[in-house]
Amino acid sequence: DAKTTQPNSMESNEEEPVHLPCNHSTISGTDYIHWYRQLPSQGPEYVIHGLTSNVNNRMASLAIAEDRKSSTLILHRATLRDAAVYYCILRDVIGGGADGLTFGKGTHLIIQP
Amino acid sequence: EPEVTQTPSHQVTQMGQEVILRCVPISNHLYFYWYRQILGQKVEFLVSFYNNEISEKSEIFDDQFSVERPDGSNFTLKIRSTKLEDSAMYFCASSEKLYTDTQYFGPGTRLTVL
Numbered sequence A: 001d002a003k004t005t006q007p008n009s010m011e012s013n014e015e016e017p018v019h020l021p022c023n024h025s026t027i028s029g030t031d032y033i034h035w036y037r038q039l040p041s042q043g044p045e046y047v048i049h050g051l052t053s054n055v056n057n058r059m060a061s062l063a064i065a066e067d068r069k070s071s072t073l074i075l076h077r078a079t080l081r082d083a084a085v086y087y088c089i090l091r092d093v094i095g096g097g098a099d100g101l102t103f104g105k106g107t108h109l110i111i112q113p
Numbered sequence B: 001e002p003e004v005t006q007t008p009s010h011q012v013t014q015m016g017q018e019v020i021l022r023c024v025p026i027s028n029h030l031y032f033y034w035y036r037q038i039l040g041q042k043v044e045f046l047v048s049f050y051n052n053e054i055s056e057k058s059e060i061f062d063d064q065f066s067v068e069r070p071d072g073s074n075f076t077l078k079i080r081s082t083k084l085e086d087s088a089m090y091f092c093a094s095s096e097k098l099y100t101d102t103q104y105f106g107p108g109t110r111l112t113v114l
Helices: none
Strands: A009-013 A018-023 A031-038 A045-050 A061-064 A070-075 A084-092 A107-112 B005-007 B010-013 B019-024 B031-037 B043-050 B053-057 B065-068 B075-079 B088-095 B109-113
Touching: A009 A018, A018 A031, A018 A084, A018 A107, A031 A061, A045 A061, A045 A070, A070 A084, B005 B088, B010 B019, B019 B031, B019 B088, B019 B109, B043 B065, B043 B075, B075 B088
Parallel strands: A009 A107, B010 B109
Antiparallel strands: A018 A070, A031 A045, A031 A084, A061 A070, A084 A107, B005 B019, B019 B075, B031 B043, B031 B088, B043 B053, B065 B075, B088 B109
16 A cells, blocks of 8 residues: 555644644555544544545545645544544555555644643 | 444463454454554554455464454454564454445454563
8 A cells, every 4th residue: 555644743722623634645546545543542443535535524524635645634623532643544446455454653633622 | 333342351361372362343244354553553454354264464464373253243363372572452343345445443452461
């Protein structure tokens, strides 16, 4: 899977929007962009995924750049419960999905009350 | 909402002993995975399993590891002869399909090898 680059940490205030960036300049046309998060002492949790178009769900929005070389996870109104490590992961459809997710170090999101 | 469950939550064992970590994936899911996370490090893929056989495995998944789906609900990871460096959180995950589908993770089993 292609490599992603994320900031090590970000800080935000409660009830404010948070924009978590991810760079994936070597993304291929068949790579889906997935976001997972890991709350303290828990297993990873799916957040959202997309291919080309922006996506929304109840947890977050995913904004994908037109050239697909970067994406941004948007938490519209952060709560203390959103404090977690956020992982941006590419999944190649053609390469097969059975090889598991490749987690990087992710972005440690700190939420201030 | 359906969830992946894992037992035990914490396992302590002596070096050289065999351990079996158990997982119950979500009932209609067909693809199963094990990952591990050494304290303070990244989550690492170990193995994926589909149709009663291993689909893919990482370099970490050597001969001391094995996986099994002994019945219609459980999915197990066996470590034959534990080493100190096997101490980690082990996460089970399952998904309904491959590729774009979401992987649902369990809460993990903390394995401590003394």
